[in-house]
Amino acid sequence: MDITILYGTETGNAEMLSEDLQSHLEGSHEVEVSNLAEFDPDGFDKARFYIVICSTYGDGELPASAQPFAEAMDARKPDLAGIHFAIFGMGDSEYDETFNHGSKRMEELLTAHGATRVGERLTHDASGEDLPEDLATDWADQRVAEAEPLLSAASDA
Numbered sequence: 001m002d003i004t005i006l007y008g009t010e011t012g013n014a015e016m017l018s019e020d021l022q023s024h025l026e027g028s029h030e031v032e033v034s035n036l037a038e039f040d041p042d043g044f045d046k047a048r049f050y051i052v053i054c055s056t057y058g059d060g061e062l063p064a065s066a067q068p069f070a071e072a073m074d075a076r077k078p079d080l081a082g083i084h085f086a087i088f089g090m091g092d093s094e095y096d097e098t099f100n101h102g103s104k105r106m107e108e109l110l111t112a113h114g115a116t117r118v119g120e121r122l123t124h125d126a127s128g129e130d131l132p133e134d135l136a137t138d139w140a141d142q143r144v145a146e147a148e149p150l151l152s153a154a155s156d157a
């Protein structure tokens with residue numbers, strides 16, 4: 001399957017995780033990685049599966065690299081019907097009122113434009129015991145396995 005990993009980051013954790021996931025998945029898939037800051041919302045492709053990794057900054061806000069993307073989505077309102085994505089959030093439970101609100105906002109932004117979420121959003125807690133890659137690799141394998149029949153059914157239609 002063709003996969004694009006999109007990341008929204010402020011200090012690089014989501015970027016590092018994206019690269020780890022690319023290495024993990026690219027034995028069996030063709031995997032591109034892009035910073036959301038450099039991704040054009042008109043560039044979504046129904047034939048690809050999107051794995052979105054997004055942190056939270058400020059007071060539950062999107063991280064800096066995701067903000068231009070969110071503004072471009074609001075301005076251009078692309079139709080994302082037929083686009084499938086999974087979302088992994090990075091945050092810190094020290095910010096308990098706004099824990100992982102960035103990834104929640106990103107999920108809402110994509111679904112509001114018609115995209116379909118595959119599986120549940122998984123959240124990483126920087127104050128917890130797990131390393132992000134330890135959570136994300138099994139999670140991504142499961143999401144990719146769920147997405148494969150959905151994308152092949154769509155390409156047969």
Ligand SMILES: Cc1cc2nc3c(=O)[nH]c(=O)nc-3n(C[C@H](O)[C@H](O)[C@H](O)COP(=O)(O)O)c2cc1C
Binds near residue numbers: 011
């Ligand atoms: C100034 C600052 C504000 C933050 N605000 C939040 C927040 O509101 N909610 C949350 O869950 N995490 C918050 N975090 C934690 C980050 O989301 C977390 O450290 C994440 O791993 C950073 O990933 P990144 O380097 O890809 O941006 C904040 C971190 C900093 C330094």
